[in-house]
Amino acid sequence: MATVTYDHVTKRFDTVVAVNDFNLEIPDKEFLVLVGPSGCGKSTALRLLAGLEEITEGDIYIGDRLVNHVPAKDRDIAMVFQSYALYPHMSVYDNMAFGLTLRKVPKEEIDRRVREAAQILGIEDLLKRKPRQLSGGQRQRVALGRAMVRDPAAFLLDEPLSNLDAKLRVQTRAELSKLHQRLGTTFIYVTHDQVEAMTMATRIAVMKDGLLQQVGAPQDLYDRPENVFVAGFIGSPAMNFFQARVKGQREEMHLDIDSFQVPVPASWLDDLLPYGGKEVIFGMRPENICDPECQPCSTEAAPVTAMVDVTEVMGSEIFLHLVADGKAFMARVDPRCRARPGQEIRVEFDMARMHVFDPETEEAIGSREKR
Amino acid sequence: MVGRRWWTPWLWLAPALALLGVFLVYPVVDTVRRSFLDERSKSFxxxxxxxxxxxxxxxxxxxxxxxxxxxxxxxxxxxxxxxxLGLILAVLTGRVRYEAAAKSSIFIPMAISFVAAAVIWRFMYEFNTDIGTVNAAVTSAGGESTDWLRDTGSPQTWLTERGPDTMPRPIQINNLALIFVGVWMWTGFAMVVLSAGLKGISTEVLEAARVDGANEWQIFRRIIVPILSPTIVVVATTLVIQGLKKFDLVWVMTGGRAKTDVVATLFYKEAFRVGDFGVGAALAVVLLLWVLPIMVISIRRFQFQEETR
Structure with missing residues (x-):
């Protein structure tokens, strides 16, 4: 049980900066998910904490202990790898017991802990088997068990679900959350899948090109992304972005997006005043674009005419691929909607839920509360 | 299979079987027969x-x-x-920057013919320090020149006062000197094969062990060696057979003099120098009986691996 602190941590491989001035404090018992596209440095950040890579600059603390020069074996952390990395020549039991035998834990104590972990994970019947005799899901459990018996200060998980099939992944996601509640240990979880991040995390840290973009609770990240990257990365299907120009004085202020115009809600006027006549990036999530014929928007609806390009029926909802004057965007609407490909329809943008970003810094415009 | 006569496969096998019969089965059977006959292979x-x-x-x-x-x-x-040595070098060369160069230099002896290597090392071990590199090194370090290939382990002043004479009889300096050449030649082979096996171990497994609390020695001893054990067995069987059949190095370097004979050199001597085909054949049979179980074990193992693939 411990807090984990990254203090201005940088990692360079020759000329490549994998992790750039990374600052993050992870409180005890938190389930923190590091998410980002591949090559963003999230795995490196985790490996730095595990002691598998050397830190170039900065400090890492586990609890109050500075661990920069502590070897991996003495850091009191456990790690679950993407490939599970089970010892192929050992039985499941020995795989789980290995870390404890190295620490010279008494035999009875090892036995008790291994059996307890096996029971929690439902792998009691597999203890005598070798890893090659197990299915992917079972191996994944053994890898978790091997980490659990150690009772570590922190659990590090590096994309542990990416080798499982889709159904098992969904199931294991919930089980991991349950396990986290039960163990009450700090979990640090690396994934490129924003769905995994959203569903399991206490807090999410989004990374890109070695830089930390934003840290926050899942809903907070979703509702109030601080820049274009986070807005586009969190949420599926992704947020629609439009190049827009702020036009008109106060009451008639609107965003001009070539093919259509949308009025700026009264609450946003002050924020967008300095951008009068300038370019901005206008963002709108697909679920905030609706088809008024089946499910009207809020009071701040702005009508837009668009051509239906493709429809994707998901059962519980329909994804409409729309085109307005060459500009493609997506809407997520109720399955009762009757839109068909090739048809021209009128959709509504829910302007109360709009996002605006500065095109140069890509940072969000407007005060936090409004977004 | 439909329309295939029973003897078709045998027809295709026949040339190979004939060659095997003439050059393998017949000599083996005849050697066993001669081992029960006198020196001229006349009477039982x-x-x-x-x-x-x-x-x-x-x-x-x-x-x-x-x-x-x-x-x-x-x-x-x-x-x-x-x-x-092969195992240690495989692990060590895997960690250096100039891995390919290091491995090639260790593997080079393997590419030299055994006779050539034996000649080279006969010069290396030469008593005269103008020729013998080993003795030149020993004397320049303040020791005394040793006739490596003839030395049977009498008291040596160049090592320590009570050095080699405390060794049990069969352990002679000259035998160790010969074995060293064998080791020099074959270490490259062991290293290359084991290093290929080593490359097959996923780095994540080693990292998992590190995070689990293992130090480098424990990782080597409890993870690397067990995972490599099938490869180690393959290398060891090859070397055991090599060691048992060893003839060339001994024959060229000492000719079996000064108690350096091995079974292979002795049966050659008995049969073709002394002219006693009976004893020669008996020695060959002893060697065959020695190699046989190892061959059987390695073939069984190979079949087992094929089945479990």
């Missing part, structure tokens, strides 16, 4: 030739005991040291 002498090997009546001409003991030494020391 029962187990006399085998009794000769066990009783060792002419230790000065053909010392069968020392040949058998030397072979055991080749078997154990040559195999053991080569596997151990």
């Amino acid at each position: 002498v029962g187990l006399d030739n085998y009794r000769f090997i066990i009783d060792n009546p002419q230790p000065l001409v053909s010392d069968t005991h020392s040949a058998l003991l030397n072979n055991i030494m080749w078997l154990t020391l040559f195999t053991g040291i080569t596997v151990a």
Whole structure:
């Protein structure tokens, strides 16, 4: 049980900066998910904490202990790898017991802990088997068990679900959350899948090109992304972005997006005043674009005419691929909607839920509360 | 299969079987037959030739005991040291920047013909320090020149006062010097094969062990060696067979003099120098019986691996 602190941590491989001035404090018992596209440095950040890579600059603390020069074996952390990395020549039991035998834990104590972990994970019947005799899901459990018996200060998980099939992944996601509640240990979880991040995390840290973009609770990240990257990365299907120009004085202020115009809600006027006549990036999530014929928007609806390009029926909802004057965007609407490909329809943008970003810094415009 | 006569496969096999019969089966059977006959292969002498090997009546001409003991030494020391060195070098070369260069230089002896290597090392071990590099090194370090290939382990002043004479009899400097050349030649092979096996171990497994609390030695001992054990067995069997059959190095460097004979050199001597085909054949059979179980084990193992693939 411990807090984990990254203090201005940088990692360079020759000329490549994998992790750039990374600052993050992870409180005890938190389930923190590091998410980002591949090559963003999230795995490196985790490996730095595990002691598998050397830190170039900065400090890492586990609890109050500075661990920069502590070897991996003495850091009191456990790690679950993407490939599970089970010892192929050992039985499941020995795989789980290995870390404890190295620490010279008494035999009875090892036995008790291994059996307890096996029971929690439902792998009691597999203890005598070798890893090659197990299915992917079972191996994944053994890898978790091997980490659990150690009772570590922190659990590090590096994309542990990416080798499982889709159904098992969904199931294991919930089980991991349950396990986290039960163990009450700090979990640090690396994934490129924003769905995994959203569903399991206490807090999410989004990374890109070695830089930390934003840290926050899942809903907070979703509702109030601080820049274009986070807005586009969190949420599926992704947020629609439009190049827009702020036009008109106060009451008639609107965003001009070539093919259509949308009025700026009264609450946003002050924020967008300095951008009068300038370019901005206008963002709108697909679920905030609706088809008024089946499910009207809020009071701040702005009508837009668009051509239906493709429809994707998901059962519980329909994804409409729309085109307005060459500009493609997506809407997520109720399955009762009757839109068909090739048809021209009128959709509504829910302007109360709009996002605006500065095109140069890509940072969000407007005060936090409004977004 | 439909429309195929039973003898078709045999037809295709026939040339290979004929060649095997002439060059393998017939010599083996004939050797076994001759081992029960006298020196001219004329009359039946029962187990006399085998009794000769066990009783060792002419230790000065053909010392069968020392040949058998030397072979055991080749078997154990040559195999053991080569596997151990190969394993250590495989791990170490895997960690250096100039891995390819390091590996090539260690592997080069393997590419030299055994006779050529034997000649090279005969010069290396030469008593005269103008020729013998080893002795030149020893004397320049303040030691005394040693006749490496003739030295049977009498007291040495160049190592320590009570050095080699405390060794048990069959362990002679000259035998160790010969075995060293064998090790020098074969370490590259062991290293290359083991290093290929080592590359097959996922780095995540080693990292998992590190995070689990293992130090480098524990990782080597409890993760790397067990995972590599099938490869180690393959290398060891190859080397055991090499060690048992060893002829070329010994023949060229010492000709089996000064108690350096191994079974292979001794049976050649008996059959073609002394002219006693009976004893020669009996020694060959002993060697065959020695190699056989190892061959069987390695073939079984190979079949087992094929099945479990």
